[in-house]
Amino acid sequence: MNFKNVIALFLLVSCSQIKMNTSTEKEKAPVKPQPLIDEVVNLKLLNGKVTYSKFTFRKPDGTYVLNCSDKRNRNLLVRDGFGQIYIGANYFAPNTNLNCSFEGQKIFNVNIGEFKYPFETLNVAKGKVDYSPAAIKRIIKEKEIKKKIYLNSADEFLFEKPFIKPLNSFVTSHYGKRRIFNNKKKSQHLGNDLRARTGVKIPAANRGKVVYVGNLFFSGNVVVIDHGMDIFTMYGHLSKILTTKGSIVNQGDIIGLAGATGRVSGPHLHWGVKVNGTWVDGFNLVEVSKEQFNSAK
Numbered sequence: 088m089n090f091k092n093v094i095a096l097f098l099l100v101s102c103s104q105i106k107m108n109t110s111t112e113k114e115k116a117p118v119k120p121q122p123l124i125d126e127v128v129n130l131k132l133l134n135g136k137v138t139y140s141k142f143t144f145r146k147p148d149g150t151y152v153l154n155c156s157d158k159r160n161r162n163l164l165v166r167d168g169f170g171q172i173y174i175g176a177n178y179f180a181p182n183t184n185l186n187c188s189f190e191g192q193k194i195f196n197v198n199i200g201e202f203k204y205p206f207e208t209l210n211v212a213k214g215k216v217d218y219s220p221a222a223i224k225r226i227i228k229e230k231e232i233k234k235k236i237y238l239n240s241a242d243e244f245l246f247e248k249p250f251i252k253p254l255n256s257f258v259t260s261h262y263g264k265r266r267i268f269n270n271k272k273k274s275q276h277l278g279n280d281l282r283a284r285t286g287v288k289i290p291a292a293n294r295g296k297v298v299y300v301g302n303l304f305f306s307g308n309v310v311v312i313d314h315g316m317d318i319f320t321m322y323g324h325l326s327k328i329l330t331t332k333g334s335i336v337n338q339g340d341i342i343g344l345a346g347a348t349g350r351v352s353g354p355h356l357h358w359g360v361k362v363n364g365t366w367v368d369g370f371n372l373v374e375v376s377k378e379q380f381n382s383a384k
């Protein structure tokens with residue numbers, strides 16, 4: 088350090104001391120509280136897709152409940168002054184806006200655009216589209232069961248690495264494909280179908296807690312895993328379930344064997360991913376979840 092710098096440093100130090108003295112003298116002025124966030128977080132998303140966001144949120148570590156414009160509460164996990172959240176965009180709500188607030192302050196705003204999902208027209212025998220009275224009864228009953236499965240989720244992330252696809256096989260039907268049966272009945276395929284022979288081992292896409300095992304009319308033998316923070320994965324049409332409700336499974340643990348149970352035309356794995364109560368494209372979650380762990384310290 089040369090002489091000039093020493094002088095400069097001396098002046099700087101003495102100036103700051105003078106400042107400190109004056110500020111203690113007029114101490115009484117109230118301290119302005121730091122804002123909760125730097126600015127409203129603006130996000131862009133397409134319907135059926137998911138995003139991960141991390142932003143300054145000046146609250147002590149914990150989980151905070153945000154109020155959102157779609158009337159659904161969302162949990163924000165806060166660690167070291169940063170809020171973390173996964174947001175799923177409803178397949179049925181393209182060209183809408185979703186915003187969430189905390190204590191009356193707007194936190195983020197999501198502009199949901201439209202993804203052009205392909206569609207196929209199918210002509211099938213009448214009996215395949217219309218169900219028997221017994222089947223209808225079962226479908227209605229199971230609708231209630233399915234609602235309850237996804238009601239409660241752990242209020243922290245139960246996983247420590249990005250999600251993986253349960254299988255790397257050929258995708259026989261992609262998420263979001265619209266099907267029109269006999270020119271009238273419409274349905275949307277809100278999961279990814281992965282080619283799998285009966286008996287192929289199915290691993291968990293990430294660490295989590297098994298919250299449902301059972302047999303359902305459409306999905307056959309099913310396993311549902313809660314990964315926390317309102318993120319669930321479901322595995323359908325299994326020939327065999329190899330886990331139990333309440334078990335903690337790690338990524339890669341075998342939870343069942345592929346099969347053709349439920350309403351299917353052949354053996355495959357139906358992999359569903361639900362975020363914030365809405366089915367999203369699981370392959371998108373695989374990509375997006377990498378961001379969470381890339382940005383980790």
Ligand SMILES: [Zn+2]
Nearest residue numbers: 278279280357
């Ligand atoms: Zn499927």
